[in-house]
Amino acid sequence: MSGARHLYVHLPFCAARCGYCDFVTVVGRHARHGEYVDALIAELKLECGVLAERLETVFLGGGTPTFTEAGALQRLLRALPSCEELTVEANPETVTPDLASLLAEEGVTRVSLGAQTFQPHLLETLERRASPEVVRRAFYHLRDASFDNISLDLIYGIPGQSTSDLERDIDEALTLAPEHLSWYELEAKPGTRFTHVHGEELVRQAEEMEEYFERVVDGMTRAGYRWYETANFCLAPARHGARDLRSRHNLGYWLGRDYLGLGIGAVSTVGAERWRNTPRLGAYLEALTGGQRPLRDVEDLSAAVKREERVMLGLRLDEGLPLADATDAIDPRALDRLVAADLVRVRPANGAPPALVLTSRGRRLGGGVTAELLV
Ligand SMILES: C[S@@+](CC[C@H](N)C(=O)[O-])C[C@H]1O[C@@H](n2cnc3c(N)ncnc32)[C@H](O)[C@@H]1O
Ligand code: SF4
Numbered sequence: 504m505s506g507a508r509h510l511y512v513h514l515p516f517c518a519a520r521c522g523y524c525d526f527v528t529v530v531g532r533h534a535r536h537g538e539y540v541d542a543l544i545a546e547l548k549l550e551c552g553v554l555a556e557r558l559e560t561v562f563l564g565g566g567t568p569t570f571t572e573a574g575a576l577q578r579l580l581r582a583l584p585s586c587e588e589l590t591v592e593a594n595p596e597t598v599t600p601d602l603a604s605l606l607a608e609e610g611v612t613r614v615s616l617g618a619q620t621f622q623p624h625l626l627e628t629l630e631r632r633a634s635p636e637v638v639r640r641a642f643y644h645l646r647d648a649s650f651d652n653i654s655l656d657l658i659y660g661i662p663g664q665s666t667s668d669l670e671r672d673i674d675e676a677l678t679l680a681p682e683h684l685s686w687y688e689l690e691a692k693p694g695t696r697f698t699h700v701h702g703e704e705l706v707r708q709a710e711e712m713e714e715y716f717e718r719v720v721d722g723m724t725r726a727g728y729r730w731y732e733t734a735n736f737c738l739a740p741a742r743h744g745a746r747d748l749r750s751r752h753n754l755g756y757w758l759g760r761d762y763l764g765l766g767i768g769a770v771s772t773v774g775a776e777r778w779r780n781t782p783r784l785g786a787y788l789e790a791l792t793g794g795q796r797p798l799r800d801v802e803d804l805s806a807a808v809k810r811e812e813r814v815m816l817g818l819r820l821d822e823g824l825p826l827a828d829a830t831d832a833i834d835p836r837a838l839d840r841l842v843a844a845d846l847v848r849v850r851p852a853n854g855a856p857p858a859l860v861l862t863s864r865g866r867r868l869g870g871g872v873t874a875e876l877l878v
Pocket of ligand 1 (some may be wrong): 564658688690
């Protein structure tokens with residue numbers, strides 16, 4: 504089968520900029536939402552040759568997709584090719600009953616809700632607009648609109664956070680019983696205002712990260728969630744019929760599949776090429792209004808780079824990756840050493856080809872183990 508089966512669409516608009524955020528975002532600009540959606544639809548037409556006939560997933564990320572003017576968002580959802588999993592990222596304060604119904608009626612199957620934390624003082628530090636109550640209400644509006652696949656995004660390592668704050672976040676997130684949770688370590692970019700304001704506290708938090716990660720993994724797995732990717736957890740099939748609740752879109756990235764990205768700053772990887780669209784709204788709109796592709800940075804991916812990425816991403820998954828996909832990229836002596844140290848395993852899988860997986864200890868150490876494996 505040829506063609507990319509995963510499509511990412513970037514909706515950059517946000518009501519305000521949160522201090523820690525480093526994504527491609529544009530504050531406000533209501534008057535341009537419709538024009539931007541027209542440009543996205545034009546870009547989709549220009550690029551549709553890259554896509555497979557049938558898509559597996561579409562992901563609308565941001566920015567704040569649900570801050571996009573409702574008519575424009577609806578037009579975009581109607582213009583998208585059909586797929587098996589359609590995810591939209593949502594900020595809690597934008598989720599009204601009307602918005603939740605609009606998403607459900609337009610075929611969205613999964614919502615990823617940016618909770619970040621349930622502690623008021625930490626939400627304030629992150630400069631978030633939603634209170635914990637608003638986060639909970641948004642979740643229930645989505646449930647009321649019949650969403651049965653909701654993911655929560657949470658962040659740890661926030662300036663001022665204590666381990667008991669984290670334990671409370673774990674409890675409060677579990678109380679909502681989402682199908683999926685992503686837990687991210689706060690990354691603060693050097694040189695930003697956020698880093699300047701919280702510098703010393705960020706250093707203290709960095710020292711606690713391993714402990715926080717351990718608590719998150721324990722809390723999630725004890726509650727019956729499958730730790731299927733370094734930062735991602737889903738309800739295990741045993742508790743949820745036969746449904747596989749992993750993010751199929753993100754699995755596409757982790758399995759090294761091709762994907763097309765539309766919108767400002769969006770990245771695409773197709774075959775041996777990776778390109779990134781201009782992050783500048785004006786330049787993007789101008790190009791597409793004139794029927795042209797937006798400016799892009801293009802990178803050629805060598806076979807060696809692709810193999811290395813396959814190992815780095817594949818080892819983030821609990822299933823690991825087929826040993827055959829890894830052999831050319833890994834150092835056999837390092838593999839022997841790491842197997843002896845109980846950090847890596849070569850798992851025979853019921854007649855399937857052998858797979859390379861990190862052990863539970865290896866997964867807790869994460870990237871360091873993978874880096875040692877690579878030649
Ligand atoms: C594209 S972002 C933003 C989605 C949405 N606008 C929001 O704020 O909820 C997706 C997720 O990345 C995570 N994230 C954003 N900035 C981060 C940072 N500096 N460090 C760690 N995680 C971050 C947040 O959990 C966020 O929900
Ligand atoms: S709302 Fe989300 S995308 Fe927008 S600035 Fe805040 S974290 Fe970034």
